[in-house]
Amino acid sequence: MPGRDGAATVTATRLDGPSTGPALLVEHLSKRFGTRTAFSDVSFQVGSGEVFGFLGPNGAGKTTMVRTLGTLLAPTSGSATVAGIPLTAENGPAIRSRISVMPESPGLYLRLTAAENLECFARLYRLADRQARIERALQAVNLTDRANDLCRSLSKGLRQRVALARALLSDPSVLFLDEPTSGLDPVATREVHELIGALKDRGVTIFLTTHRLEEAERLCDRVAILNTTMRLVGRPDELRAQLFKRSLEVRLRAELASPASVFVGLPGVERWEASASGSYLLTVSDPDAAAPQVARALVHAGADILSIAEPRHSLEDVYLELVDEDVEAKRR
Amino acid sequence: MSFSWARVAGIVQKELRDYRRNRFVILTMAVLPLVFIIVPVVELLLIKVSVSSSKFDTRIGLALLYMLVIPAIVPSVLAAYSVVGEREQGTLEPVLTTPIRREEFLVGKALAVLVPALGIAYVVFGIFLGIVALFADPAVASAVFKGSRLLVQLLFTPLLAGWSIWVGIAISARSVDVRAAQQLGMFASLPPLVVVALMSFNVISPSVPLALGLGAVLLALDGLGWRAVAAMFDRERLVTGGRD
Numbered sequence: 001m002p003g004r005d006g007a008a009t010v011t012a013t014r015l016d017g018p019s020t021g022p023a024l025l026v027e028h029l030s031k032r033f034g035t036r037t038a039f040s041d042v043s044f045q046v047g048s049g050e051v052f053g054f055l056g057p058n059g060a061g062k063t064t065m066v067r068t069l070g071t072l073l074a075p076t077s078g079s080a081t082v083a084g085i086p087l088t089a090e091n092g093p094a095i096r097s098r099i100s101v102m103p104e105s106p107g108l109y110l111r112l113t114a115a116e117n118l119e120c121f122a123r124l125y126r127l128a129d130r131q132a133r134i135e136r137a138l139q140a141v142n143l144t145d146r147a148n149d150l151c152r153s154l155s156k157g158l159r160q161r162v163a164l165a166r167a168l169l170s171d172p173s174v175l176f177l178d179e180p181t182s183g184l185d186p187v188a189t190r191e192v193h194e195l196i197g198a199l200k201d202r203g204v205t206i207f208l209t210t211h212r213l214e215e216a217e218r219l220c221d222r223v224a225i226l227n228t229t230m231r232l233v234g235r236p237d238e239l240r241a242q243l244f245k246r247s248l249e250v251r252l253r254a255e256l257a258s259p260a261s262v263f264v265g266l267p268g269v270e271r272w273e274a275s276a277s278g279s280y281l282l283t284v285s286d287p288d289a290a291a292p293q294v295a296r297a298l299v300h301a302g303a304d305i306l307s308i309a310e311p312r313h314s315l316e317d318v319y320l321e322l323v324d325e326d327v328e329a330k331r332r
Numbered sequence: 333m334s335f336s337w338a339r340v341a342g343i344v345q346k347e348l349r350d351y352r353r354n355r356f357v358i359l360t361m362a363v364l365p366l367v368f369i370i371v372p373v374v375e376l377l378l379i380k381v382s383v384s385s386s387k388f389d390t391r392i393g394l395a396l397l398y399m400l401v402i403p404a405i406v407p408s409v410l411a412a413y414s415v416v417g418e419r420e421q422g423t424l425e426p427v428l429t430t431p432i433r434r435e436e437f438l439v440g441k442a443l444a445v446l447v448p449a450l451g452i453a454y455v456v457f458g459i460f461l462g463i464v465a466l467f468a469d470p471a472v473a474s475a476v477f478k479g480s481r482l483l484v485q486l487l488f489t490p491l492l493a494g495w496s497i498w499v500g501i502a503i504s505a506r507s508v509d510v511r512a513a514q515q516l517g518m519f520a521s522l523p524p525l526v527v528v529a530l531m532s533f534n535v536i537s538p539s540v541p542l543a544l545g546l547g548a549v550l551l552a553l554d555g556l557g558w559r560a561v562a563a564m565f566d567r568e569r570l571v572t573g574g575r576d
Contacts, residue, residue, distance in 0.1 A: 033572065070429050072571045093431045101429040105422040109346065111353040116346070123342025124430040150353075166426065 021084055023048045023174050023205035024069065029078035031064050038064035041078070042230045046174075046222075049203040051196070053210060053220030055315075057323055060227045062209040063104065066178045069207070070101040083173040097125065100172035104179040106163035110152035114143060114162045117151060118169055125170040137165040141195060157188025164195055174205045181212060193219065213316040223315065231322045239318045248287050248294060249311045250280040253304035262301045266293055278306075339432050343440025344447070351410075351448065360409050361448060365402050365456045372398040373463050381471045392475045397529050399457050399485055403493040404521045407449040411500025412517030414441045415570070416507045425571055434565045438558070442497045446490070449497075453489045484543050488524075491550040496521035498557030505565050508573060524550055 024046040031038040039061030046052040056062050067073045069082050071092040080087040083098040108117050115134055122130040138144045141161040151159060160180065167175055180196070181189040189212075196219050199206060210216050216223050217236050224233040232239050255278050256262055263272040263282060268290035270283045284290040287310040298305050351357040372395035379391050418424040427437070464476050475481075500517035507513035527546060530536045 067425075067571060071567075072425070072428055073568050093433060096429060097431040099429075101426070103422070103425050103429075107422040107424075107426040109350055109423055110421070111350050112346065116349055120342050120346040121426075121430060123345070124339050124427065124432050126336060126338050126431075163426075 021048075021081070022046060023050070023083060024052070024207065025081040026069070027079050029065075029068065029080055030076045031061070031068055031073060032076045037228055039226060040229050042226065043078075044224055044230065044233050046205060046207060048173075048205055050222065051200045051206045051208060051220045053208050053216035053223035054226060055210060055213065055216055055223055055319060056226040062226060063178055065226070066101060066103075066176045066207070066209060070099060070176055071095050097170070098173045099176065100167040100170055100174075101176040102163050102167040102178060102180060104182050106159045108151040108159055108162055108166075111150060113148050113150055114138065114154070114165070115147040117162060118166055121166050121169055127170060133169055137169045140168055140198075141165045142191075155188075157184050157191065160184060160188065160192060161195070164192065168199075172204070174207060175199065177206060177208045179209055179211065181210070181215060189215075213319055217315040225319060225322050227323060232318070236315045236318070239315070240313045245283050246285065246287050247311060248282045248284050248291055248308055249275070250282060250294065250298070250308050251306040252278045252280075252298070253306060254278055256280075256301060256303060262297050262303075263294075266290070266297055268293065281311075335433065336436055339436045340440040340443065343432075343437060344444045347414075347441065347444030348448070351444070357410060361406060361452055364406050364409075365452050368398045368402050369456050369460055372396070373460060376464055376468050376472050376476065379469065379472050381469055388475070392472070392481075393529070396476065396481060396485060397525070399453075399460060400488055400492060400525060402456055403449055403453040403489045404496050404525050405518055406452060407445045407493045408496035408500040408517040408521035409514050410445045410449070411442070411497045412504045412507075412513040413510055414445065414501055415504035415565075416513045417504070417510050419570060419573075420510055428567050428571065434567070435562055438501060438561055438565060441501060442494075442558075445497050445500075446493055449493045450490055453493065457485060457489070480540055480543060483540060487543060487547045488550070491547055491554060492521075492524055494554035495524050495550060495557060498554060498561050502557070502561045502564060505561065505570065524553075 022045040024044075026045065027043050029042045030040045032040075042061075042065070044052075054062050054065065064073065068075050069080060069087065071082075071087065071089075074089060075087065082095045085091050085095045085098065087095065108114075109120070112120070115138070118134045118137060119130060122133055127133050134147075135144065138147050141164050143158065143161055143165060146154065146158060151162060154162065164177075164180070167177070177196070181192050184192065193215065196206065196208070200219065206219075208216070208220060220236070222233065222235050223239065225231040225239075232242065234242065255274075259272065259274065259280060263269055263280070268284050268286055270285060272280055272282045275281045282290070282294065291308050291310075295305060295308055298308075351361075375391060375395045375398075379388065381388070383391075415424070418427070461476070464473050468476070496517070499520040500513075503516045503520060504513045507516070527536075536542065
């Protein structure tokens with residue numbers, strides 16, 4: 001039996017070789033259901049071999065985007081290229097033969113075994129060498145020993161792994177994972193993360209929608225934040241830099257008698273504010289350059305320094321900042 | 333990409349495996365035929381040859397009509413489940429994201445219902461004929477084994493099943509509830525039986541040309557039914573539940 005580390009067991013290889021263009025190219029794409037807009041004027045591209053995170057609150061249009069790019073829904077306007085093929089109704093079967101979609105719910109045939117589920121899909125993809133592919137996909141998710149178990153007897157986490165094996169079966173150029181860890185316990189979540197990490201190492205292009213921000217930060221090369229319209233796209237550190245000014249957080253044993261006399265005029269310090277008793281937040285242009293100067297000034301003022309550090313904004317901070325902005329905008 | 337029988341086979345194989353382990357399907361396939369064989373067998377064994385000729389024909393016709401209810405009702409129940417059932421279980425979306433075409437999906441679903449339904453209908457009819465040959469009055473047996481009556485049974489069994497399947501799948505593709513789909517499917521599968529009933533009761537004088545003519549009409553309806561179902565099979569509607 002393969003080890004628990006999924007990364008060590010993903011051995012399948014891509015059949016179609018590296019693609020020259022972007023794996024996904026989306027331009028001004030919109031989808032409306034009657035008067036309701038699911039998403040509007042969304043543009044982005046995903047490079048070949050990239051893990052692209054798609055974040056957003058409930059109802060932001062993430063799943064609709066996956067279904068649209070997966071050719072289940074027709075876009076209302078805009079254009080897209082999926083796995084190098086223009087997104088049109090006629091190209092649906094051709095696109096679907098080069099992608100895999102793992103919906104939020106595993107959608108397994110519960111009265112069939114894991115292997116039988118995969119066999120059905122191997123036939124639908126008209127895969128040659130079906131048995132070997134099935135074994136390889138099950139191996140990739142560490143489920144070879146449960147291949148002949150009925151899916152209804154499997155736990156939620158194991159079902160999710162079967163669904164992931166099903167998505168890997170056709171060696172897709174682009175793999176869409178819609179909330180792959182939704183409802184899983186921490187152990188199952190970690191296992192799915194390891195599997196996604198292994199796919200990333202293998203160079204599979206992954207489009208991942210998730211609510212879990214730490215998941216996106218850990219797994220994704222770039223993330224997009226969608227709230228009906230596209231709010232931001234970039235690497236997590238780029239997004240942080242875009243949204244938050246760089247700063248230094250200073251913690252002292254006691255409050256300064258005259259903080260203005262210490263901080264005002266210090267090179268690189270743009271502004272300061274007291275954040276709590278003995279704590280100050282300094283807005284700086286370059287934290288690495290400013291920190292020694294701040295330390296020297298504080299020592300000179302006789303302060304007992306507990307710490308000087310650049311606060312690290314998580315992707316969650318970025319996300320909440322944007323979503324809060326949207327909520328505020330709606331209120332106005 | 334052209335029509336692929338390999339993909340159709342994938343759907344058929346999956347469906348048959350699923351049926352085998354589905355108690356509801358097993359019960360539908362076992363209990364309904366059992367009900368519909370007991371009544372006509374008892375009916376024919378109790379016929380007295382002394383009754384008037386028209387009453388005799390009516391009772392024979394009624395008994396044989398029961399045999400045609402099997403290919404009308406059994407597939408309609410299964411077909412009505414085929415799409416809405418998958419949607420309820422959440423298994424439809426993963427299938428629709430594969431390269432399968434709607435025509436392949438529908439033919440696969442239809443064949444998976446047709447094969448067991450025909451098998452059951454013909455086996456039950458064979459058992460029925462065997463019982464009649466062995467235990468019924470020779471006059472009754474002779475009436476049952478009349479060429480035109482056998483032709484009606486053999487010809488109309490697949491045609492009625494075909495009609496029931498397409499009607500069932502059409503209802504299933506537009507429904508949001510399995511039970512409602514099955515009830516509607518059962519009712520919608522019955523109208524062609526009326527014509528067959530008229531023939532069985534000698535209201536329309538049964539003859540080989542008439543049976544062939546009606547068979548051709550039913551065959552044409554089956555063909556139209558397939559096209560109509562393919563046209564109303566809308567991935568977007570199925571995935572979003574008709575949200576528009």
